[in-house]
Amino acid sequence: xxxxxxxxxxxxxxxxxxxxxxxxxxxxxxxxxxxxxxxxxxxxxxxxxxxxxxxxxxxxxxxxxxxxxxxxxxxxxxxxxxxxxxxxxxxxxxxxxxxxxxxxxxxxxxxxxxxxxxxxxxx
Amino acid sequence: xxxxxxxxxxxxxxxxxxxxxxxxxxxxxxxxxxxxxxxxxxxxxxxxxxxxxxxxxxxxxxxxxxxxxxxxxxxxxxxxxxxxxxxxxxxxxxxxxxxxxxxxxxxxxxxxxxxxxxxxxxxxxxxxxxxxxxxxxxxxxxxxxxxxxxxxxxxxxxxxxxxxxxxxxxxxxxxxxxxxxxxxxxxxxxxxxxxx
Numbered sequence: 103x104x105x106x107x108x109x110x111x112x113x114x115x116x117x118x119x120x121x122x123x124x125x126x127x128x129x130x131x132x133x134x135x136x137x138x139x140x141x142x143x144x145x146x147x148x149x150x151x152x153x154x155x156x157x158x159x160x161x162x163x164x165x166x167x168x169x170x171x172x173x174x175x176x177x178x179x180x181x182x183x184x185x186x187x188x189x190x191x192x193x194x195x196x197x198x199x200x201x202x203x204x205x206x207x208x209x210x211x212x213x214x215x216x217x218x219x220x221x222x223x224x225x
Numbered sequence: 226x227x228x229x230x231x232x233x234x235x236x237x238x239x240x241x242x243x244x245x246x247x248x249x250x251x252x253x254x255x256x257x258x259x260x261x262x263x264x265x266x267x268x269x270x271x272x273x274x275x276x277x278x279x280x281x282x283x284x285x286x287x288x289x290x291x292x293x294x295x296x297x298x299x300x301x302x303x304x305x306x307x308x309x310x311x312x313x314x315x316x317x318x319x320x321x322x323x324x325x326x327x328x329x330x331x332x333x334x335x336x337x338x339x340x341x342x343x344x345x346x347x348x349x350x351x352x353x354x355x356x357x358x359x360x361x362x363x364x365x366x367x368x369x370x371x372x373x374x375x376x377x378x379x380x381x382x383x384x385x386x387x388x389x390x391x392x393x394x395x396x397x398x399x400x401x402x403x404x405x406x407x408x409x410x411x412x413x414x415x416x417x418x419x420x421x
Binding site: 135136139164165170171175178180181199215217220221 | 242302410
């Protein structure tokens with residue numbers, strides 16, 4: 103009785119996540135939230151990339167995507183994507199945008215923009 | 226930054242977008258979260274996986290994790306570009322207590338939650354509502370009302386779910402774009418009222 107809706111444990115494929123990240127843990131801070139938008143810098147990709155990093159680079163070189171979208175397109179766990187993005191950031195090859203403010207307070211201005219946007223789109 | 230490519234390709238967020246916001250669509254299994262997200266999203270819904278570690282006493286070296294077991298939870302999400310500068314992500318989020326760790330991540334920075342409710346299985350929504358409240362998220366109730374179901378008056382549901390008087394209850398059909406959008410708009414309007 104499994105519908106696409108259900109969030110049962112899924113198989114992450116042949117390679118265990120910790121192998122891809124060499125056992126490293128995702129960063130603790132909020133640098134890469136699910137909705138932080140990321141892209142890679144314009145330069146040539148570094149040589150000798152791991153297969154996952156190569157795929158991530160190819161995907162991200164096309165424009166901005168949220169961290170969640172990167173994970174979704176690459177079919178990698180979000181934690182793994184965060185580790186890979188941290189690597190790129192440390193090499194100065196990552197451009198981020200729209201990271202949410204650290205405060206958990208919801209911004210009234212954003213709410214207004216969301217409301218107007220939804221009304222304009224669906225009204 | 227490959228701007229030409231990006232603007233031609235709907236996969237990517239528009240080059241001018243500066244802000245991203247997040248709303249959670251929460252509910253029990255098979256309540257229609259994925260349907261609603263698919264109805265509203267401008268991209269084919271994507272799925273993310275998050276790995277949760279659970280403290281355990283045994284050592285499992287095969288997994289490379291000592292004293293922990295890991296479970297993976299999958300979440301579907303969609304995207305809506307709301308203006309030149311703003312995109313909204315809607316994340317289907319499981320309402321089970323056992324996915325608590327994921328909630329830390331999902332609730333952070335979320336504007337609020339739309340709790341999708343099946344009127345025929347109301348009791349399954351109780352723990353979902355508890356969880357959303359536990360994380361301090363403001364929410365609205367969207368009753369996923371398929372037309373073949375009998376009608377459930379909002380007041381009856383409000384009482385059954387033990388809602389506060391100001392919590393919005395809206396009926397929607399997750400398969401219908403306008404109806405689903407209306408539920409989302411109801412939530413955001415409510416959130417605005419809560420942030421004077």
